[in-house]
Amino acid sequence: MSVTRTLAKFLVTHKAVNVPQAVRHEGARALLNWVGCAIGASQHATIKRTLAALNEFSGPREATILGRRERVDIFQAALLNGASSHTFDFDDTHIKTVIHPSAPVLPAILALAEHQPVSGRDFLHAFLLGVETECRIGAAIMPNHYNAGWHNTATLGVFGAAAAAGRLLKLNEQQMVWALGIAGSHACGVRETFGSMAKPLHPGIAARNGLTAALMAKKNVVGPEQAIEGRRSFARVASTKFDPAAIAEGLGKTWAMAENSYKPYACGVVIHPAINGCVQLRNEHKLKLADIARIDLKVHPLVIELCSRRDPKSGLEGKFSIFHSCAAAILLNEAGEAAYSDAIVRNPAVVRVRDNTHATAQAGIAEDQVRITMTLRDGRVLEKYVEHCVGSVDNPMSDTDLEAKLRAQCKGILPAVRVEKLIALCWGVGRLKGVAEIARVAAPRS
Amino acid sequence: MSVTRTLAKFLVTHKAVNVPQAVRHEGARALLNWVGCAIGASQHATIKRTLAALNEFSGPREATILGRRERVDIFQAALLNGASSHTFDFDDTHIKTVIHPSAPVLPAILALAEHQPVSGRDFLHAFLLGVETECRIGAAIMPNHYNAGWHNTATLGVFGAAAAAGRLLKLNEQQMVWALGIAGSHACGVRETFGSMAKPLHPGIAARNGLTAALMAKKNVVGPEQAIEGRRSFARVASTKFDPAAIAEGLGKTWAMAENSYKPYACGVVIHPAINGCVQLRNEHKLKLADIARIDLKVHPLVIELCSRRDPKSGLEGKFSIFHSCAAAILLNEAGEAAYSDAIVRNPAVVRVRDNTHATAQAGIAEDQVRITMTLRDGRVLEKYVEHCVGSVDNPMSDTDLEAKLRAQCKGILPAVRVEKLIALCWGVGRLKGVAEIARVAAPRS
Incomplete structure (x- = not known):
């Protein structure tokens, strides 16, 4: 079976119950960290100007911009929340691939969860599958891909977003193949942007495009069959290295989320x-x-x-x-x-x-x-x-550290009582009936 | 001065009156050919399914899907019209770069012309500047770029769309630099998609993204300074060849549009x-x-x-x-x-x-x-x-041929009287007070 189809089959058939508890907990930690980063930068000029450019064109205002009062359509929410969460370079890092895994995936599925009912269990599962997708394709083509000048969080993030959104849209295997293929037509982002506002926009663009790709596949917009391994696929065209085993081997046995790390400080x-x-x-x-x-x-x-x-x-x-x-x-x-x-x-x-x-x-x-x-x-x-700095793989930030980080980021944006509620919602995400509540609480007023 | 800034300065300062009459007429021919292609494929499953995926998320329904009754927001219109015009592989070709120049540029600015008043003179001028932009960047990196697996109409089209939309938005020089930079963060599309619906989507994606980039730059979303020639720019990252002279030399003296060609037949x-x-x-x-x-x-x-x-x-x-x-x-x-x-x-x-x-x-x-x-x-x-087939560089399709092609494409979609009106509007585009009229007439009923 082709690597693309192997991955697609895994994405549509894997059962949430088979995710180890430690990985689920790491997913909740990543969510909490990401929500804080998005709120923390929600008042930044990058967000204000992008919103100013797009706001009048918004569709149904179903979705939340974390940390802000304005509501926008799900594509704009995916874009803006992806951008804000990456603005301070304070979001999480998958060390092996240097991908920031949450920023392209979470905004796509959080926006979707404001459009259709999504349980916390399904949300967390889709998130983990999305991270698995982007990090595995990343492992197949890194470090050559990044070294060539690509911003991998953007280029690979779109596959993660499509996979996660596609799972929540209940794509069948063929549709998931197409979603990955259409995502491949949206993979973009170069490192020339570093130091400009276009850089934090990248995971937002990936989130919006991945969500779009999944919605298109759901309506049977036909994409290529070998989106990942095909001779003219993005992965092959945009890297001089391609190791398909990194994508297909051990699916469901190892989890990229288990190797996730969080920054305690907002700097290099x-x-x-x-x-x-x-x-x-x-x-x-x-x-x-x-x-x-x-x-x-x-x-x-x-x-x-x-x-x-x-x-x-x-x-x-x-x-x-x-x-x-x-x-x-x-x-x-x-x-x-x-x-x-x-x-x-x-x-x-x-x-x-x-x-x-x-x-x-x-x-x-x-x-x-x-x-x-x-x-x-x-x-x-x-x-x-x-000996090992906090936040390093050997000395990870504790749950309490992550809470403190989020509290500091929400200061002046959300009332303290709402911040505590948000923290509780993130820790309990796996039991939430509707994930939209997280978005609702993460805005200054609902 | 950097190549990016040289081009940006040209794009914001060039005067419509300095475009040779023959180039303006070729622009009208390209418009007429493009409108026909978009209408011709407007009932295709690619368009129906993409619209089905996105329609419920549409913002203000200001814009026309050529050949269809539904109206959508300007981003969706740019996407759908770009896709339909490329669906039958029947659109125009800039022989030197093998870029299909109209499909990514025209849908972006036609949608914009349904959002704000745009005169035919400004529209035609912006179109020519957009084509110049994509074909010049294309000339700098072709054929290596295409040979590597990139779909150049998509990857370079986004620069053309950003330039054209940016001109109509009256960006200043700095904003145009940023627009090109933000466009570079959206440059995507690989040839693995050929044979699937994702391929015709490419110029639509480019049109939508280029329009977005220009709108962002207008609100001072800061992009990189050296979007085109920078070491980690898209052009450098996605091609092993880079010839900056192809971009900067002879701006305003030679016109890519003068080398445009049109297909008389819907096949290879x-x-x-x-x-x-x-x-x-x-x-x-x-x-x-x-x-x-x-x-x-x-x-x-x-x-x-x-x-x-x-x-x-x-x-x-x-x-x-x-x-x-x-x-x-x-x-x-x-x-x-x-x-x-x-x-x-x-x-x-x-x-x-x-x-x-x-x-x-x-x-x-x-x-x-x-x-x-x-x-x-x-x-x-x-x-x-x-000796020289009709449609070849040495035996171009006549204006009458192009009219006949459009009439055939509109059959069963638009009433004949409306088709004749549309043809007249395209030939007279340079004198139109408001270009939105072309879009209005190109839909079955207004």
Whole structure:
């Protein structure tokens, strides 16, 4: 059987009851993390401007833009929620493929769940199947595909979105083959966009297009038969590597979701260990910025290459400064998006500590490690070695960490009582009668 | 200046008055040809099923699906009209790049012209600028891009649609740069789809996405600066060849539209000379199928390779049979879509002549040539040499030919009086006060 058909058959026949409990729980964690990211960036100019461009053309306003009052049609909701959840580069990562798996898949099926009744059990199952689809096709063509210049979260996300939406639309096997084929005609997104608003739009575009592909297949719009492995398929055309075994082998036995990871801080992942260690020292010793004379960091060489901006002028530049990140995290006890406002970057206390923070690359320090020496004004010298940064595969964010991350992202957007309700809904997603309730609660007022 | 910015500046500053009259007339010919193709396939299952999938999600029903009564939002109209105009592979071709230039551009701006007032002069100008954009980027990366497996009408069409729509939206230079960048994030479509409904959907997807990109840029959604020439741009990522001079040189001096061509027959272009010659013999000698004993064709070798199906069982297979095509054209005095119905393929008179038609490859016969020997039942032997087939670059379809093609495509869909009105509107497009009238007249009832 062709790889496409093997995958399609799996997608339409797999039973929710056969998903291991740990994978289901990881799905709920990913959902909670994604909802927070979408709400957190919902007031960003990328979302406001895209909404301004499209709003007057909206169809039936059935769907929620997370964190916002406006309602739009399901395609626009998929686009906007996909975009907002990726705007701060704060969403989840499937380490093996470097795909951000939730951002293209969840907005597609959440929008669909506002159009037709979808139970939490089916929703979670469809989500896991969508993630499996994008990550398996990704594994078949990575890293060549990304190295060539493609933005894999966009190009592969559309297959995940089509698979997940197609499952909820109860496509038959042939229709699922077509849905994957039509998705392949929508696979797009290049890395030239990085640094512009078009980049976060990518998973939104993938979500909207994947949803469209599934709806078309449901009405028997005929797509190609060998969407994935065919000689002129997207996967073959857009990568110099193609390993079909990565797609077909072990379906239903291993789950990509089990390898998912979450960012505790809203900046490049290589500076996470330093932030993690500084926050620990801050809390263990009840430190304020004013207490600190100097910070010395022994880091992985990539930190120096990517994130050693000495004198950031804006919040965005601050994301590429390990010096700013440590100082801001000590001030705020976190390094969420708030640590990267222009105001924090200009804060004199932050600037003073930033100017007295120094980093040197050291052999033997891994990417998820750091060695910190902090000298206080009172003469004390504190040491901290972070062996595995929080958020790394070996030290995942706890459920409590994820809740705290979501709470920080919702601040000023959703009332606290609604935030707690949202957290409870995400943890209990598998038991929800109708998933639309999550969307309803995730907007400022219903 | 970067290639992207050079092109953007040209697109926003070029004046309609500086387009040569011959190019404007060619634009009107392309419009007329495109409108006919869109109407001709408007009842096809590809359109019906896609509409069935999307209709309930339509926004404001401002826009026309050519040839149909339903109205939809401008994005769906762009998608559906782009798809219908490419469904029968009967639309125009820019020979140098093998792009079908009208199908991605015209539906985008025609939909826009139903949303906001657009004069015929501005419409025609925007159309020409859009075609220039897609064909110039195409020239920079062809043939490697197509050979790799990309469907260039889709991938490059989105740039053309964005440019044309952006011009009508009066984007400034920076916004046009962004529009091209956002278009680059939407560039998609692979050749694996050929033979499925997803293939004709491609220019529709490009039209919808290009229109979306332009609307976003108008609201200052920020795209990349070097959308075309950047290291990770679509053009660089999706082709092993990149010749920036093909984009920037001679802007406003040469026009891609001047190299446009139109298909007289609804089948593979290599069998057009034989059809052309048979139709000429038919009319010169007032022949019926019953008069013919045998036809011998001396053809270019590609005919044998691509279109020598001996015993076609369906209309679609008939398109790949030079034998069927000649017989059907003698019966019908044309080889439009009607010549490729299942019924005509089964017609006993057609089958008899088809079975007595023979083709041999001959050196010295060019792709647009044929040498025909027709033996009649009364013993006469007729000869015909076609030096340049109608529709070829050296023997373009006349304005009258294009009118006849449109009339045939509209048969059974639009009343004759409306068809004549539509033809007059297309020829006079440059003087139209509001282009929306073309769309209005191109639907069965307004």
